Amino acid sequence: MRLRLLALACLSCLLPVLLLAAGPALALSRVKDLASVEGMRTNQLIGYGIVVGLNGTGDTLNNAPFTKQSVQAMLERLGVNTRGAVMRTANLAAVMVTANLPPFAAQGTRIDVTVSSLGDAKSLQGGTLLVTPLLAADGEAYAVAQGSLAIAGFQAEGDAAKITRGVPTNGRIANGAVIEREIAFKLNEQKCLRLSLRNPDFTTSKRIAAAINDFMGADTAEPTDPSTVTLQVPPRYQGNMIRLLTEVEQLKVEPDQTARVVIDERSGIIVMGRDVRVSTVAVAQGNLTVTITEQPQVSQPAPFSNGETVVVPRTALKVDAGEKNKLALVKEGVTLRELVDGLNALGIGPRDLISILQAIKASGALQADIEVM
Known part of the structure; x- marks a missing residue:
């Protein structure tokens, strides 16, 4: 009797664990991966510059007048007068320089830049970018770029053949720009933070606010719209925003999303979310295939006759109406896996599957949105 009671007690202790293990696993994600803080973002920079030192693969000055004007203006600033002179150099090219200015970037730090040809240069291999100011959307210069280019592609040609691999007119300079101006953002002085969801959703924003409130022990967070959660900074975190954000971004939340089917008709790729559901529907698929085979034969005349050897066409036609494909029934409320298994059972390819889903x-x-890329 004691052994039986002990066994029942052990079973009662293990039952909740078994039920928990048998339940569906939740796909929890960190707040850090679901949202970002407004104001803490990158800024795009752009500039116009000149690349020199090319081995005859630069711009043709007659075809790229902006390159010629830029070179003349640059030489005049250096004390060289080239107005009215004939310039035939092919060792330079006009380029556009782009970079991303990260948040909280300090003066003197370096960032990578991308250099792209603007004229008819064949390759930027071996080139050096001259000093190029990088401007933001407000027209102010925030960085200056200069350095030797690293090109991933190459081009080689002879008199009758040419080979090109990669893109030789696009290069990169690692740590090629020095930041000269900072973007002011006083994080520690903020009284209110706004979390921007990367994938806006009502349920996800509500769950993020609930997780923050449970952690803080007070109603400090509130979802204002599907893409924004407003967080009032508690008094104990005033002046120490790094501690607050470090603790908030590690909170785990189960994100929600709209049932969606993404289709790329060019490559035949289909991506379906887990919440896609289908009502009761019957599906049949069959294609009319016509196969034409040409088997020409040679007809020769009889010996010692005046006839000629001719080619007689022979054409074989085969028509397949796809009569073996039957009508398949998709039941109501099936899951994503059951839907895919049922459609694959029809023996169809991705192209036909796209048409069936539509x-x-x-x-x-x-019961889902279809997004065609």
Whole structure:
């Protein structure tokens, strides 16, 4: 009797664990991966510059007048007068320089830059970018770029053949720009923070606010719209925003999303979310295939006759109406896996599957949005 009671007690202790293990696993994500803090973002920079030192693969000055004007203006600033002179050099090229200015970047730090040809240069291999100011959207210069280019592609040609691999007119300079101006953002003086969701959703924003409130022990966070959660900074975190953000971004939340089917018709790629559901619908697929085979034969005349040898066409036609494909029934409320298994059972390819999904959506049986890329 004691052994039986002990066994029942052990079973009662293990039962909640077994039920928990048998339940569905939740896909929890960190707040850090779901949202970002407004104001803490990168800024795009752009500049116009000149690359020199090319081995005859630069711009043709007659075809790229902006390159010629830029070179003349640069030489005049250096004390060289080239107005009215004939310039035939092919060792330089006009380029556009782009970079991303990270948040909280300090003066003197370096960032990578990308250099792209603007004229008809064949390659930027071996070139050096001259001093180029990088401007932001406000027209102010925030960085200065200069340095030797690293080109991933190459081009080689002879008199009758040419080979090109990669893109030789696009290069990169690691740590090629020095930041000269900072973007002011006083994080520690903020009284209110706004978290911007990367994938806006009502349920996700509510869950993030609830997780923050549970952690803080007070109603400090509130979802204002599907893409924003407003966080009032508690008194104990005033002046120490790094501690607050470090603790908030590690909170785990189960994100929600709209049922969606993404289709790329060019490559035949289909991506379906886990919440895609289908009402009761019947699906049949069959294609009319016509195969034409040409088997020409040679007809020769009889010996010692005046006839000629001719080619007689012979054409074989085969028509396949796809009569073996039957009507398949997709039951109501099936899951994503059951939907895929059922459609694959029809023996169809991705191209036909795209048409079937669009037809199911048109019939109103697909409870999801279809997004065509």
